Every structure is written in structure tokens, then in C-alpha cells.
Amino acid sequence: MNAAAPSETAHTAPPSAESHGTKKDARPAPARRRKGSLLTALTWVVALLFFAPVAWMVLTSFKQESAAASSPPSFFFEPTLDQYRNIISSDAGPYFMNSLIATAGSTILVLILAVPAAYALSIRPIKRTQDALFFFISTKMLPIVAVIMPIYVIAGQIRMLDNILTLIILYTAMNLPIAIWMMRSFFLEVPSEVLEAASIDGASLLGTMRRVLIPMVAPGIAATALICVIFAWNEFFFALNLTAANAATAPIYLMSTMTSEGLFLAQLSAASVLASLPVVLAGWFAQKQLVRGLSMGAVK
Amino acid sequence: MTTTTTRYADNRSTEEVQRQKTAERAEGWRRRAPLLPALIFVIICTQIPFLLTIWYSLRSRNLLRPEGEQFVGLSNFSDIFLDSTFRSAALNSVLITFGCVFVALLLGLGLALLLDRPFAGRGVVRTLLITPFLIMPVAGAMLWSISMFNPSYGLVNWMIGLVGIPPVDWTSQYPLFSIVVALVWQWTPFMMLLLLAGLQSQQRDVLEAASMDGASTWDTFRFVTLPHLRFYIELSVLLGVIYVVNTFDHIYLMTAGGPGTASANLPFYIYQRAFLGFDIGQSAAMGVVTVIATIIISLLALRLIFRGLNAKEQS
Numbered sequence: 001m002n003a004a005a006p007s008e009t010a011h012t013a014p015p016s017a018e019s020h021g022t023k024k025d026a027r028p029a030p031a032r033r034r035k036g037s038l039l040t041a042l043t044w045v046v047a048l049l050f051f052a053p054v055a056w057m058v059l060t061s062f063k064q065e066s067a068a069a070s071s072p073p074s075f076f077f078e079p080t081l082d083q084y085r086n087i088i089s090s091d092a093g094p095y096f097m098n099s100l101i102a103t104a105g106s107t108i109l110v111l112i113l114a115v116p117a118a119y120a121l122s123i124r125p126i127k128r129t130q131d132a133l134f135f136f137i138s139t140k141m142l143p144i145v146a147v148i149m150p151i152y153v154i155a156g157q158i159r160m161l162d163n164i165l166t167l168i169i170l171y172t173a174m175n176l177p178i179a180i181w182m183m184r185s186f187f188l189e190v191p192s193e194v195l196e197a198a199s200i201d202g203a204s205l206l207g208t209m210r211r212v213l214i215p216m217v218a219p220g221i222a223a224t225a226l227i228c229v230i231f232a233w234n235e236f237f238f239a240l241n242l243t244a245a246n247a248a249t250a251p252i253y254l255m256s257t258m259t260s261e262g263l264f265l266a267q268l269s270a271a272s273v274l275a276s277l278p279v280v281l282a283g284w285f286a287q288k289q290l291v292r293g294l295s296m297g298a299v300k
Numbered sequence: 301m302t303t304t305t306t307r308y309a310d311n312r313s314t315e316e317v318q319r320q321k322t323a324e325r326a327e328g329w330r331r332r333a334p335l336l337p338a339l340i341f342v343i344i345c346t347q348i349p350f351l352l353t354i355w356y357s358l359r360s361r362n363l364l365r366p367e368g369e370q371f372v373g374l375s376n377f378s379d380i381f382l383d384s385t386f387r388s389a390a391l392n393s394v395l396i397t398f399g400c401v402f403v404a405l406l407l408g409l410g411l412a413l414l415l416d417r418p419f420a421g422r423g424v425v426r427t428l429l430i431t432p433f434l435i436m437p438v439a440g441a442m443l444w445s446i447s448m449f450n451p452s453y454g455l456v457n458w459m460i461g462l463v464g465i466p467p468v469d470w471t472s473q474y475p476l477f478s479i480v481v482a483l484v485w486q487w488t489p490f491m492m493l494l495l496l497a498g499l500q501s502q503q504r505d506v507l508e509a510a511s512m513d514g515a516s517t518w519d520t521f522r523f524v525t526l527p528h529l530r531f532y533i534e535l536s537v538l539l540g541v542i543y544v545v546n547t548f549d550h551i552y553l554m555t556a557g558g559p560g561t562a563s564a565n566l567p568f569y570i571y572q573r574a575f576l577g578f579d580i581g582q583s584a585a586m587g588v589v590t591v592i593a594t595i596i597i598s599l600l601a602l603r604l605i606f607r608g609l610n611a612k613e614q615s
Binding site for chain 1: 328331335337338339342346347348349350352410414415420421425428429430431432433434436438439443446447450452455458461485488489490493496497501532535539542545546548549552567570571575580584591594602
């Protein structure tokens, strides 16, 4: 299912494939093998290059501030947990708590709304299914910046600025279209015989849903929740504009460590690691679901 | 597709027809009921604000001068087209979006091809490669603007220093380039994942047949793999465009649109006008223009997604 079992694969040192002139037509099989190991080496190099900034961020988070911003960069240093201790003893808690509430709240709300909606667009479809699907996804393409002002004004008028509930509602609206599309693609995979059997048995709609359908699409619900969690946890624009002291989330905390305390690079790195960790772990362990979610169910 | 019109023969009694219709209507509502909460929720959260945006765009309104609100017709629109910063922000949007999507697509395709073969540690490599996409964008933006691109202790300047190139102040001298680099880093994994899924959905026997027939690797790629990948490439480009065109975090955190407004894109400029300039009318008008531009791209994207979807559902 997921290929990300970090233990399974030892660090195969790229076979020493110094090319002594790669063209040896006389010996096709060894040449191909050499080409293969060259490609493997190349793949590893590129992957490590891509990962290097992340590795650097993690490395920096274990440095003292003086070592973090040194020139030339210091690769060897005495690792310290000071930065993480600083963050835990700082005021970061409420920000992360807000992120957690906004993410969990919106994801649950999304699922409550999306599962029945997807049902009405797949298993017992309404007549204008394609129109409804089109409508939902088209809202995803509306640039958020085009609606932020009215949302700000309305939220101000009903005294919902700097309120975590506002973020929950907006994150729900943001993720609902994706969730409906994804859930629909999972519902469509349920064999129709199963549903027919259930309806012959005289199970009611809700009964069928609870006892037959939901257990069958449980992996799909998990995948949908994962995508919602990723987007809600990482969201910055709404949080920046609609929250202040009470409802600010982890991305806002990250930003504030940079601006208010000047450049404490090691601490900023530690904060970045902590803020990114939940989504990174979730994504690592659900790579397959990630693909399906990112393409809104179009790619399996 | 879903229009299942039922025609009634004339010889039925009207009463029967009536009853049938009522039953059908009730059935229609029973089917619609599970959809309605989600539908209403989305309409309230997206359509009403957007209608208000259109309303604002026709009025002159500045939060700093609440008394001066009045209907001004289309003058906000004519103003913004005379606004050279708006034009340059629109151009930056295009440059950033297409620059990022194009480079990320090429890199993603290359990586997908490299990963579409068995080798030691493939799972680990894939895991390493998707990580940039999972890093919180705010963290990614700050990572690039500080740890990588900082003129005095950034890694990039240290690395080019090794080969004797003098240090560069990346985010002020080359703001657009710096932003695109950070965005490409974030979006390449996205492209790679979609394209890899495409490559892996190829039928192995077709590829084997091609190589049996003596086709070279390049020919197989060009005439078998690439046509198969077409849907996946189009999908990743269009989804990429839709996501990247809304880029805000990186610009806000890496360059703040600067120096001056040199690297502001539309979302950032609209944000500036609304929340720092408090010019509701003009920022709303810009929002409307952005939406119209996005709709054009989106229609293409939607048609594509639906095509893929229908093809899948028929099979």
C-alpha cells in the first residue's frame, strides 16, 4: 500500500559506476546493467538534492543560534534540544491548539456534509449530477483573494473576526468540493450487487449507509480526511486576515517568530519542523491516497 | 448524460399520470435531500461573498473614509486597467504561474521516469521526493528566503562561493526567480506523483511488445508512453495552474511583493490594496477581473477532468 517503510530499505550505496565510456555495444547486458545503476545513482542524487533543504532545516533546528547563522555554514556542531525546549516553554501552545481545532473541526464537518452529498451524486444519483459536480469544483477555482474582503466585512459585522469557528467554517467550504469529488469516486467503486442485496433485504436508507456502505468506503473516508487535514493545517491566507490574538494558527506562529524576534534562525527552524511534522508524517504514510486526493479522485 | 426523461403514453388516465408525477417528484426530493446541506453550505460560503465582491466593485468605498460610499458603475474597472502596477502584477502572476508549472512539470516528468523502474530504495526515494510538498508552505517560504537565499549565511551563496561566484542577494536582486525556485521545489513532487501514477497505469504488455518489436527506448517513450501520459500531463498542468495562480504565502513571506512592487502577483496586490490600502472598490474590481481570467483556465481544466472521469466510468 504505501511504499514508505523507511526501515525496509538500506541505504544502498550507489554502485561505483564511474563511466569508463558507456558505449560498449559488444556487451549489451553488462552495459544495460551499468546504465541501470547509473540511473539509480542519479535518482538518489536528485532525491537527496530535493530533500536537502528539509534536512538542512532539521539540522539547523538542533543548533545553537550562533551556529545556525554562521558563514560558512557549520555542518558539525554539538546538537542541542534548546530550540525545541524554548518553543515548548513559549506561547506556541495556543497557536498549535487553534490549528488542531480548526483542522479537526473542519475535517469532521466536511465528512458529515460530503458523505451524504457524494452518495446523492453516485449511488442514487440526482438527475443533474454532472451540473452539481461542476458547480462544486468550480468554487474551488474561485481565487480566494476575490472573496476575502466580503468575508472580512461580514465576519466583522457578525462579530466573528478572530474566532476559530470562522476558520472552521471557511476551511470546510474550502475542502468540501474536493471531499465530495473524492468520496464520489470511492462510492462509485462499490459493486451495485451489494447495494441491491441490501435493498432487497429491506434495509432502510440510513441502515444501508451505516451497515453496508460506510464500512466499505472507510478507506476512502480516511483518504478524504487526510487531504482535508493537509490543506486545513497548512492554510495561511484566511488565518492571516481573519485572526488576531485569539484564533491565530500555527502558520501565523511561524511567521510571528520571524518578525517579532528578529532572526533566530535555529528557533525558527525548530518551529518549522514542529509545524510541518503532522502533515509530513500523514503524507508519508498515505502516499497513494495523496495522489488520488490531489487529483480530486481523477487519478487512482 | 443523466437526463432520463420519461414520456407517458396518452392512453393513461390523467389521475394516474398525476399520481405518477407526484411520486416521481417525491423520489426526486428524496434523492436530492442528502446533497442539499452541502450545496447550501457551499453556496452561502462562496457565492454570497462573490456576489458581494461584484457589488463592491461597482461602488467607491474606502474603509478609511466610510462616508464616501457611492455607486460608480464601471469606473473601478477602468481605473485598474490604467493602473500600471495592476498590469505588472498580472504579468507577474502569469510569469510565476507558468514558470513554476512548466519547470515543475519537466522536473516532475524526469523524476517520475526515474522512479518508474525497480531499484534499491525506491520507496525511500519517493518518500524523500514528496516531502517538499508536505512541508507547510509558510515554513517552506521562510526556509528558502532565509536558510537558502540569505546573502551572508544562506546555503546557496555558500555553494556558489565554492566555485568562485561572488555572493548574490537573491530575494532582492532576483525576486521573481527566487519565488519561482521555492515554488518549483514545492510543486515538483505534485507533478511527479500524478505523472508517476500515469506511468504506472501503463500496460506492461504493450511496453514489452514495443521492445520485442525492436523499438528503441526513446521511440517507446515518444510513441507509446507520451500519448498515454497526455491526460496526466494535461491534468497536472491545469491543476498546477489553478493552485499556483493563487500563490500568496511565498510572496508575502519571501519578498513582500518587493522590491517596490517588482514581485507582487495579483493575489498579493489585491491583498495589499484591500488590507493595507483599505480600497474596497478597486480591490473588488481586481478580484472580479482575476475571477474572469481564472474561469477561462478553469473551464479547460474542468472539461479535462470530466473527460478523464467519464472515460474511467465507462470502462
